[in-house]
Amino acid sequence: MASDDDRPFSPAESVCPFCGVGCGLQYDPASGAARGWNGPVNTRGELCPKGVAAFDVVDHPDRVTTPLVREDGRLVEASWEAALDRIDAEFAEVVDAHGPEALAFFASSNCTNEENYVLQKLARLLGTNTVDNCARLCHSSTVAAMADRFGAGAMTNSLEDLTEADVFLVVGANPAVNHPIIFRSYLLPAIKAGTTLIHVDPRRTDTTQVATHHLAVRPGYDIPLLNALAAVVVKEGLVDEAFCADRVSGLEAFREFAAGVDIDANAAQAGVDAETLREVARAYGEAERAAIFTGMGLSQHHCGTANVHALLNLALLTGNVGRRGTGVNPLRGQNNVQGAGDVGALPDLLPGGRRVTDADARADLAAAWGVDSDVLPAVPGLTEVEATHAFGDEIHAAFVLGENPVVTEPNANRVADRFDELGFLVVQDLFLTETAEYADVVLPGSAWAERGGTVTNTDRQMIRMRPNAEPPGDARPDLDILCAVARRLTGRPDQFDYDGPEAVFTELTTVTPPYAGMTYEGIGTGSQRWPFPEGAETETAVLHESTFASGDRRASLRVVDHVDPVDPVGDDDLVLTTGRVLAHFNSGALTTRSDRLVRIGGERTLQIHPDDAAARDIDSGDTVHIINDRGEASLTAEVTPAVRHGTVFATFHGAEPSINALVGDTLDPIAKIPEYKHSAVRVTVTSTE
Numbered sequence: 001m002a003s004d005d006d007r008p009f010s011p012a013e014s015v016c017p018f019c020g021v022g023c024g025l026q027y028d029p030a031s032g033a034a035r036g037w038n039g040p041v042n043t044r045g046e047l048c049p050k051g052v053a054a055f056d057v058v059d060h061p062d063r064v065t066t067p068l069v070r071e072d073g074r075l076v077e078a079s080w081e082a083a084l085d086r087i088d089a090e091f092a093e094v095v096d097a098h099g100p101e102a103l104a105f106f107a108s109s110n111c112t113n114e115e116n117y118v119l120q121k122l123a124r125l126l127g128t129n130t131v132d133n134c135a136r137l138c139h140s141s142t143v144a145a146m147a148d149r150f151g152a153g154a155m156t157n158s159l160e161d162l163t164e165a166d167v168f169l170v171v172g173a174n175p176a177v178n179h180p181i182i183f184r185s186y187l188l189p190a191i192k193a194g195t196t197l198i199h200v201d202p203r204r205t206d207t208t209q210v211a212t213h214h215l216a217v218r219p220g221y222d223i224p225l226l227n228a229l230a231a232v233v234v235k236e237g238l239v240d241e242a243f244c245a246d247r248v249s250g251l252e253a254f255r256e257f258a259a260g261v262d263i264d265a266n267a268a269q270a271g272v273d274a275e276t277l278r279e280v281a282r283a284y285g286e287a288e289r290a291a292i293f294t295g296m297g298l299s300q301h302h303c304g305t306a307n308v309h310a311l312l313n314l315a316l317l318t319g320n321v322g323r324r325g326t327g328v329n330p331l332r333g334q335n336n337v338q339g340a341g342d343v344g345a346l347p348d349l350l351p352g353g354r355r356v357t358d359a360d361a362r363a364d365l366a367a368a369w370g371v372d373s374d375v376l377p378a379v380p381g382l383t384e385v386e387a388t389h390a391f392g393d394e395i396h397a398a399f400v401l402g403e404n405p406v407v408t409e410p411n412a413n414r415v416a417d418r419f420d421e422l423g424f425l426v427v428q429d430l431f432l433t434e435t436a437e438y439a440d441v442v443l444p445g446s447a448w449a450e451r452g453g454t455v456t457n458t459d460r461q462m463i464r465m466r467p468n469a470e471p472p473g474d475a476r477p478d479l480d481i482l483c484a485v486a487r488r489l490t491g492r493p494d495q496f497d498y499d500g501p502e503a504v505f506t507e508l509t510t511v512t513p514p515y516a517g518m519t520y521e522g523i524g525t526g527s528q529r530w531p532f533p534e535g536a537e538t539e540t541a542v543l544h545e546s547t548f549a550s551g552d553r554r555a556s557l558r559v560v561d562h563v564d565p566v567d568p569v570g571d572d573d574l575v576l577t578t579g580r581v582l583a584h585f586n587s588g589a590l591t592t593r594s595d596r597l598v599r600i601g602g603e604r605t606l607q608i609h610p611d612d613a614a615a616r617d618i619d620s621g622d623t624v625h626i627i628n629d630r631g632e633a634s635l636t637a638e639v640t641p642a643v644r645h646g647t648v649f650a651t652f653h654g655a656e657p658s659i660n661a662l663v664g665d666t667l668d669p670i671a672k673i674p675e676y677k678h679s680a681v682r683v684t685v686t687s688t689e
Contacts, residue, residue, distance in 0.1 A: 016335060020338065021335075024525075047181070065475045075432075109340045115453065117351065129348070130347055149558070166194075167289075172200065174207045175207055177205060182458075234258035289326050305670040315328050343512060348380040411665040464525070517533050565675065567628075567680035609639075613637065623636060
């Protein structure tokens with residue numbers, strides 16, 4: 001499947017394939033690793049360790065370089081023609097027997113805007129809206145709440161203007177580790193110059209080290225904490241009355257709600273000190289400019305949308321929206337999480353965020369594609385987790401682009417069982433991942449350094465990628481593969497006859513209004529930030545300055561009631577919460593193939609508080625067994641007060657079995673995001689070697 005890789009690499013300017021920061025990098029012939037170029041975000045060429053190691057995966061000997069098809073239970077090498085024939089025949093059979101709604105398409109936040117656009121176009125021309133991407137698993141609740149209240153589910157501000165804040169309120173995020181260039185090049189200099197950092201997180205992390213205040217919230221109890229912060233703002237006269245009179249609705253009803261909040265009781269419920277909570281509320285409420293950063297610690301709950309609604313109340317009450325150095329700013333996990341959603345790789349939204357149920361939106365899109373509007377389905381499709389749960393029942397064939405849901409989805413043992421039930425699976429990827437092991441056809445795609453196109457980073461900047469090499473062996477660029485598949489499956493070859501990614505980009509800007517004024521030439525080696533409407537001379541750095549993106553001048557305050565976590569926590573249980581560390585990323589399919597990142601990451605551990613460890617006779621270095629009704633795993637204990645009492649922490653990457661085997665799959669009713677951050681587990685020592 002793979003051969004020795006002696007391809008020449010060019011130092012073309014591209015974009016890091018990992019987190020949503022969007023650092024510019026290129027090949028360094030002297031070191032054989034990546035080096036930074038002065039991109040639009042890493043303006044001094046800074047890179048984190050993952051960025052430096054980005055080329056390690058490109059020429060890895062495990063690469064799949066030839067199409068594979070399953071014969072007699074085994075994946076064997078095949079020609080491209082044979083692989084595409086197999087996909088064509090099997091998908092046609094499913095559509096004939098069950099209709100196009102029996103197909104599911106998994107897009108990828110690690111692929112370009114152009115690739116995701118083509119995949120969602122393929123799905124919709126076939127007649128299904130069941131196309132989704134892994135943003136469903138990280139920030140879909142953030143997007144849902146912000147789109148509902150503000151009209152746009154994205155960072156409200158630019159990284160540059162956020163350095164002007166007097167206070168940073170970081171909730172459920174660890175940017176020092178997960179977004180190192182944002183932290184070191186933007187946040188830390190501001191903190192050293194006097195900006196106050198408030199950190200809300202169950203763990204004391206590298207981010208906490210430079211915080212003035214730390215609220216070690218009990219996992220699953222963000223709403224009581226956020227409601228208490230809002231109540232202090234109201235009760236102590238910190239409401240921005242002028243802003244609220246002009247831009248906010250529902251203030252009096254919220255005042256009445258806040259008057260009834262018992263701040264001490266809420267603090268106790270959230271597991272934090274009440275006086276520290278009051279100090280935090282005052283610091284945020286008294287600041288001239290206060291900016292919120294939010295991460296998956298807030299969003300990955302079955303009440304994640306409600307969590308974010310409670311957070312938005314703070315920004316609105318204090319007038320911290322629509323100005324430089326303010327706002328609500330989700331830190332996105334992968335390099336094109338924002339873009340994949342922008343271009344329509346979602347089951348309920350078309351490119352540009354218009355709803356699939358909107359007849360005018362479908363008619364406009366159909367006209368741009370040169371088809372009748374009744375070709376495009378009007379019913380929202382299934383989300384990623386819903387689709388997986390329906391494998392073998394409503395869903396009979398699936399196409400997975402560059403993702404590894406067998407590892408990344410919650411309740412992983414159930415997910416594996418559903419993949420066993422699926423009639424036909426196509427996986428387009430670089431390696432034989434855990435998901436590819438279930439595939440009937442594996443298509444060898446392109447690594448980040450082998451593709452051109454664009455990605456949209458966490459603060460809405462679209463940046464161009466440029467190939468540093470051709471794909472190895474018989475592998476092909478992802479865009480070429482998707483177009484070849486689409487030409488066969490849709491019977492509309494003219495719809496997918498693109499002369500490279502720029503041609504796709506030109507089309508997607510015509511159907512994605514926030515991108516309408518962008519061009520490849522205009523982006524160049526810099527960026528263009530949306531909204532960039534047609535005819536615009538400059539980008540918009542700060543959203544919602546005079547009106548919200550919804551078109552309304554006012555946004556509403558919302559009364560948000562606490563929702564209990566799904567897992568009951570027994571007397572002997574601890575609460576497992578998950579995340580990533582510096583050298584780890586997503587399912588681990590990429591980072592575990594880098595020797596330098598493996599060395600940095602070390603062995604995978606379970607962080608446990610000293611009191612919880614003592615009660616279970618656990619010492620650092622012990623092998624511990626964690627188990628619940630969904631699954632089990634063994635890790636090395638790290639006894640540390642950095643994690644709060646009653647809570648344990650593990651990374652969700654690369655475990656065998658996956659840590660996500662222990663995570664529940666109850667979904668948020670609005671965003672359909674699972675509850676990754678609160679799972680009741682039992683922890684026992686299994687070895688003291």
